[in-house]
Amino acid sequence: MRFEVTILGSSSATPIYNRNPTSQVLNINERLYLVDCGEGTQQQMLRFDVRGSRIDHIFISHLHGDHYLGLVGFLSSLHLNGRKKALKLFGPLHLKEIIDLQFKYSETVLQYEIMFYPTDPKTPQIILDNEDVIVETIPLDHRIECTGFLFKEKKRLRKLIKEELERVGIPVEYYTALKKGADYTDNQGRVYKNDMLTTDSAEPKIYAYCSDTKYNERYFDQIKDADLLYHEATFLHNMLDRANETHHTTALQAAEIAVKVKAKKLLMGHFSARYKTLDDLLIEAQNVFPNTGLAIEGKTFFV
Template sequence: MRFDVTILGSSSATPIFNRNPTAQILNINERLFLIDCGEGTQQQLLRYGIKSQRINQIFISHLHGDHYLGLVGLLSSLHLNGRVKPMSIFGPPELKEILDIQFKYSQTELRYPINFQATHTESSELIFENNDVMVETIILEHRIPCTGFKFTQKKRLRKIIREKVEALNIPLDMIPLIKRGMDYTDSKGLVYLSADLTTDPDEPKTYAYCSDTICNWKYLDQIKGADTLYHESTFMHDMLQRAEDTFHTTSLQAAEVALRAEAKQLLLGHFSARYRELEPMLLEARSLFPNSKLAIEGHTFEI
């Protein structure tokens, strides 16, 4: 099962040094989820060959412009390109009013429906679920209400041992039942245990997306054991006071979050425009959490 994230934007506040504001595409079993939608997101989708029509769910963490100002443009382009499938959008309650006003005064009536679900910051909640994944909010602390998002794979069925199944000429309609644990009885009455015809499925994986937040440790339990943790790292640690004043995190703090949360992999992002070179931020994080990586635009990371 495919589970990876492609970085479309990794800059904070403004686009600079060939870095765009925040946006990511999460691919879960060939279903695409857009996480945040900063200015220029649709250009980045084109640049990296990702078809925007395949996106059916969009998650917006908060209402600072570098996380949502590309949304109206993207929705409008989908309309102009003939989309008719519904689009689900998850974000702060006020986002619905913003979209309604934009389309009202541009006299735009979308060809497709938008299913809007408001997120809340009082407590974590399950906001989306399908056969492959569950999505929960992560409660963060920023200057305005902000949530992260945790994507958790659902446990898969057991894996068929193809050679054994073919050797026994087991009918195709029996395979889903065997995967679910049913034993197989052949025409001679011989019983073959499901456990002998299958192997254990892969362990479900988790992607935790921590958008803008001060490092307060309150969300550690929500991201515990994440296979991949994306965490904002706007500043280096010598600017800790600036990070705290603006409710952001340093790269060293992000590494400590990953360490305390027992994450397996850390992606650093949301870099301040003051940094042309990002390698010092990476080295700072790796001094505490070795498996740290930079969320470089165009790169795809396996969860």
């Protein structure tokens, strides 16, 4: 099953050096999920061939502009491009008020429904559970209320061993039961154990999105064993005081978190405008957690 993330923006606060404010799009089994939507996100979608019309779920972490100022423009473009299908939006309570006010004064009546689900910044909650994925909020420690999002792939059905099914002569109508793990009993009462007829599906993957936050152990348990941990790393560790003051994380801390929670891979983003190049941030993190990558616009990472 496809489970990957494409970076649309990796800058903190302001766009700079061709880096855009935060946004990324997840492709989970050919459904697209948008996570944060900084200014210019819809332009980035055009640039990187992400079809915005395929997005049915949007998650906004918090109400700092670099994480949501592209949202009204994107919602508006969906409307202008003829969208009719409802869209689910998860984010801080007051996000809805901000959107509504702007559509009110532009006299825009959307042709599709926005189903808004306010997030709780205090307690982890399951906010989405469909056939592919379960999404939980991760309460973070930022200057204003902020949640990350944990995407836990659902365990897929078992895979049929077609040649074996044909050899035994199992009718097609039994296939769904077999995928779910049932044994097969033929006319003569012979039992065929499920693991002779199917193979297990891959272990479900976990993607954790943590932005923006101070280093704070309280969310570590929740992101344990993430296959891919996206974590903000706004500063180098020589700026730790500034990181603490602004409730951000350093590259070294992000790497230490990856070690502590036993992540398989770390993806760092939300880079301060003071870093024209990102090599130093990467080296600082890789010294502690080698399997670290940089969230570069347009790059896709497999979970």
